Amino acid sequence: MAHVESYEPRHEPGSDELRILYRREAQAKRRADARPGLWIAVVIYLLFSATDLLLIPDVAAYTITARFAVGLTALLTLEVQLRRGAATEWLDMTCAAAIIFGYIGWLYPTSMGADRETVAYYMVFGTIFMMSANLFFTFSFKVSIITSTVILCILYVVNYLVPATLTYKMVFGSFYISCFTFTSYVNWKLNKERYNVFLNALEAKIQHREATERGKALLRLSRTDPLTGLENRRAIDEKLRDYWSDWQKHGSSFAAILIDVDFFKKFNDCYGHQEGDRCLIHVANALSDLIKQHDGSIGRYGGEEFIVLARMDKKDQVADLAEAICRTVENLALTHELRRDGISIVTASVGAAFTRAQAGAKLEKIIHEADRALYLAKASGRNCARLFDPTDPQSSDESENLAALLKIAIGQDLVSLVYQPIQNVASGRFEAVEALMRLKMLDGTLVPPSLFIPVAERTGAILELGRWAIRTVCTELLAGDHVRLVSVNVSPIQLKTPGFAASVATILGETGVTGNRLAFEITEGLEMEMHSDILRCISDLKLLGIKIWLDDFGTGFAGLSWLRLIDFDTVKIDRSFLHDCATPNGKAMLQDIIALVRNRGHKILVEGVETDEQMALMREFGIDNVQGFRVGRPAPAESFQAHRAIHKRPFTVRKSA
Template sequence: MGAEAGKEFGTRNVLQSGFVVNERASSAVADAVDAEPPRQELGAAELRTLYRTEAQAKRRKEARPGLWIAVVIYVLFSVSDLLLIPDVAALTITARFAVGLTALLVLEAQLRRGAATDWLDVTCAAAIIFGYIGWLCPASMGANKESVAYYMVFGTIFMMSANLFFTFRFKVSIITSTIILCILYVVNYFLPATLIYKMVFGTFYVSCFTFTSYVNWKLNEERYNVFLNALEAKIQHKEATERGKALLRLSRTDPLTGLENRRAIDEKLRDYWNDWQKLGHGFAAILIDVDFFKKFNDCYGHQEGDRCLIQVADALSDLIKQHDGSIGRYGGEEFIVLARMDKKGEVADLAEAICRTIENLAIAHELRRDGISIVTASVGAAFTRKQTAAKLEKIIHEADRALYLAKASGRNCARLFDPTDPQSSDESENLAALLKIAIGQDLVSLVYQPIQDVASGGFEAVEALMRLKMLDGTLVPPSLFIPVAERTGAILELGRWAIRTVCAELLAQDHVRVVSVNVSPIQLKTPGFATSVATILGETGVTGNRLAFEITEGLEMEMHSDILRCISDLKLLGIRIWLDDFGTGFAGLSWLRLIDFDTVKIDRSFLHDCGTPKGMAMLQDIIALVRNRGHKILVEGVETEEQMVLMRQFGIDKVQGFHVGRPAPAANFQTKRAIQKRPFTVLKSA
């Protein structure tokens, strides 16, 4: 029976399963999910061992209730003793109570001591045998031998008890039933009865034994089959559970780095937020952006880029584990960290540690243009604080604004969101809303600062400068609203408006010869910018050589093909390209090499430092460098006659500053002839 059942189980291919997910390679994970889980077949001997182990547990569990029920029924049959053998009923009843109580006490003692299951089976089987013997001996002493002879038939009940009340192994059940059968035959042999009686009841006893043995065999076989089916169902359930867990991990895991993906992080963010709202457990949200990662990919290839992200992810993961936080990949080269903390100092320290951890990896990045030759990251952090109308998305938005400031501050640094800082606080949100309506509400305007030709002293050009006022008329400094305009994209519409206004106010009526307009790198990166400028020139009837676009060097001014192509298209329109604030950024020399600028504007700080020999030498070196490249030179910040004399001595082409003229509205320049007669007197008074 065991071999056949084992063969049946083998044909069912009941197996153990394994499921391994490679959390780093998405293809491996997908293959593991799509493929059938590998199975390892269990042999008949292994199945038998497993079945016996499980059967022992079941027999152990059922031994106590089985014996208690059997003893109770055994004792209740005392009523039949009183009716059928009243003369010895006292003895049989005493025997019943003695055997039953002894069996229960022995079993309870064994259970308390943790006896083996086989010994519990022996105790229960012995209770059946001695229960029959203990009742049989006093019962056979009864005076009415005929009643006793018929009463002996009840012995078959003890034969069947092995299957009624217990789940013995087949061997134990057969041995128990056989002992009862032998006792019945011995009693049947010695009873004073006819041969026919003995033959009939002897046949009856054998029939009962055969029937109970067959039933016992079938029950054991059925138990084994139930075990096999349950085992198969359990394994299938385990496979389905593991497959579900693997799919869940896949849906929540970034396939490249093995970190949590945006979906998983968003779920954790909600959990953190709920704990903050309900329990007051503060937390920090930290955004991490790998600096100049596009250039890294362009330089080393996408495979090395992937390796770089994996190294960064592993290093950050080790760091964040120390703070019991969560880290995930938020997209591209951006990561996010969530950590429970509510002290400003702790958040700042963690943000700075993140910066230094990535820097200490020392991953080579030779194509950077900021003087650093390794991979670094910019970090923006925000933390929970008491505020009105707080929303879940707000803390991420604040971290993003802090990250923007970190990039604007030179990258490879960490910035913590400060609600009192107008660059990052809610005030910038008010400015963003104001910029959306600025043009329509006439809140934005232009003023113009004159530029003088040093050699002739004539009026060379003007620079258009944007001004913004609030609804109550309060002026907003450009240092506040320009970064917000760039961050929100409002600079695109403002830039087009500025170019159109310059053409309409001054150039179309030939009030001035050239107007320079500051152009953001974001505008140069925008597809179709040169086309939109050409459209404005066509609509206003202004030729391109009347416009100059000032481009400020800096970290945001990356030398990729889109910007270079846009500058080339603008020069084809005749527009002059000036490099603004030369010397303050990081890309000046590279831009001088790549682009043929019409004019290079040297930042005012170099002129103001001329009071020292070192500062004077620095200015002369910069002038010599630019002059050797063949560009015209414009120096900003000329505020005194002494500085003007110095510019003449150095042979500077153009100057700009309060000594030349202060910014003034367009009306001051719209009478060209009057301005030419007194070019700067009117402007200074303005």
């Protein structure tokens, strides 16, 4: 599918075409040489006035006058022709006529000189005019021969009329013929050589042009993505530097927009890599047409990710363009049946950032901000656009502060666990607790989990925090047999990480806790794709005896598929369904969900039980377990450590915790 430039065979001009090109180039050269050539010839012609004064002083005044008359007339005629754009042939005729009339104009007064012998010898000067036509002007061979022949004829007429001996006439007659023959031959060779030089220059020019075109083609190739034909990362990075420089120097604001094709790995797995390539090409072409309307640049940034750079004046324009990108990809309606989010076509998530005044701003900052906005777009359900907002805690610089805080949270004891009870509805006994993570700032200010958990997942800090949480649960409650069962929330990122199940087994072995004392809650959401690594990891965890719970059932799109693929021990129904029971439709919806889960044979746990009425409803529906403020609020481990016999009697957590 790569774009390949078509090969164009080299054009070889024929002999007739070469002659035409040569004549065209020769005309241009003669035109350029006409003015300086004639001016130099006239100046030299006038300088020979000195020899007139020495050799023929009696008629020197006439010859000098003739020289100036002919020379100035020739120069004036040529200048007028050049100003009016006369054809090159007329310029040649003017120069040739100047040579002929220059000799005639000088010859006529010279022949009247009193010293006949001196005049006879001095008239040999005419051979210089003959040679000038053949050697000193760049006439065509035809014009040179005609001019030289006219001069030769004049010389022979003069040679015949001059009173001299027969020997003189024969010697100088032969000399004239020799000069004519020699200079004509030299002129012919020069013209032939000029033609060869033209051919060599033309060949060099063609080779240079071809080399230049090949160089440009190689440069384009080095800056072009071979699959989509868009600019590659190297070219985009260069443009980004130019955009950034213009913004720094001239205040020309611009936007950087990152585009990621949703669930593209699933597309490749379902349809194959060739169809995946075609999908990227279709997306690239559609986006390229859109970005051209905004005079921007688009490139492939790697894999299924694209980047757009566009000069913008306002944030609203950036938001509109980002939204238009989403809709453009969606409108392609490319089939994607393996998605489990309720959409069956290819879509894209878009993150945009806009230049803004900030201290210590660097080039990479705007790309980093666009990447954070893209992360938020994915976390918001994909097929949407997000513009980086520095005031939004989820995407702003505050999240970077949280990322730095999470790196030191365990070492500085800034992270802790609290536990919320889970009650059996039928017996009223305390069945288990759910471990909930808490984070505080260095000054003791608490950070809501809704803020730091997404940052931990985005930065990968969730891996270390997750292992710490499992180890802490085992040491604080399970190793001392303070509670029967503890559930821990596990991120999909942890399940995808190679060796996660092995690390859990190591923690269990080191703390002496059996796997059946732990339950891992997996959130049903968009990030829980049916990834083979996740399924394999869940299988390994169940072999350790760890119970697998499906958390927040009903809020995502993949729940039914997960119920089919995985034998969950417990399904937790999201609190929103219980709170909607105030209406008949809401109550019916909860009953339908309960019936669905019960038919699959899973235990049911309902979250958010806060009132006696809600608890009574749970008894009515025959729910297995409940969780909420009605049962108990989250409390530290100390609140549970004194109740070793919790499995023998109900447990009440103090409300002030």
